[in-house]
Amino acid sequence: AQRSLVLVKPDGVRRGLSGEILRRIEAKGYTLVAVELRSATPELLAAHYAEHEGKPFYGPLVEFMLSGPVLAVVIEGQRCIEGFRSLAGATDPTVAAPGTIRGDLGRDWGVAVQQNLVHGSDSEESAAREIGIWFTS
Ligand code: GTP
Ligand code: MG
Numbered sequence: 001a002q003r004s005l006v007l008v009k010p011d012g013v014r015r016g017l018s019g020e021i022l023r024r025i026e027a028k029g030y031t032l033v034a035v036e037l038r039s040a041t042p043e044l045l046a047a048h049y050a051e052h053e054g055k056p057f058y059g060p061l062v063e064f065m066l067s068g069p070v071l072a073v074v075i076e077g078q079r080c081i082e083g084f085r086s087l088a089g090a091t092d093p094t095v096a097a098p099g100t101i102r103g104d105l106g107r108d109w110g111v112a113v114q115q116n117l118v119h120g121s122d123s124e125e126s127a128a129r130e131i132g133i134w135f136t137s
Helices: 010-014 017-029 044-047 058-065 080-086 101-105 126-134
Strands: 001-010 031-038 070-076 118-120
Touching: 001 058, 001 126, 010 017, 010 070, 017 031, 017 070, 017 080, 017 101, 044 126, 058 126, 070 080, 070 118, 080 101, 080 118, 101 126
Parallel strands: none
Antiparallel strands: 001 070, 001 118, 031 070
16 A cells, blocks of 8 residues: 655644644544654755755754654555645645644744644655655664
8 A cells, every 4th residue: 555754743743733633644544554753853854855955945944843853654545645635735834724734733933934734745756765764763
């Protein structure tokens, strides 16, 4: 079955929303394959966010992702990559649809990077790459 790498970002962990986010993933019918609370490192984030290097929000994004622990999760299920991104909602939490994780639980906090609670892989290629980054000990 398809797998995806989900992160509960530091804002989600800090706000005590890890359980609510895992609940939504399980309620949708996806399986939790691995769950680990861990602190990111600059090296790990450079690999994870390689596609965004050089963009204006890259520095603030890395700083934000280092601001506290992250819950790294591997989920599994038919079309779970597309399915989780649908559960997560649009990148900007202000306009993410109600019913989605970002739309229901997120907002704009007036800081340099969008703090939008979760990450989800955007393709099978990304998922394989990201699972390797977060779950290779
Ligand atoms: P992820 O699941 O986290 O990858 O989110 P995404 O795929 O919806 O967004 P994308 O990969 O394009 O960007 C990664 C992260 O960078 C986002 O989740 C935001 O936290 C941040 N980000 C992306 N675009 C912007 C932007 O235009 N402005 C700001 N301030 N932050 C952004
Ligand atoms: Mg992305």
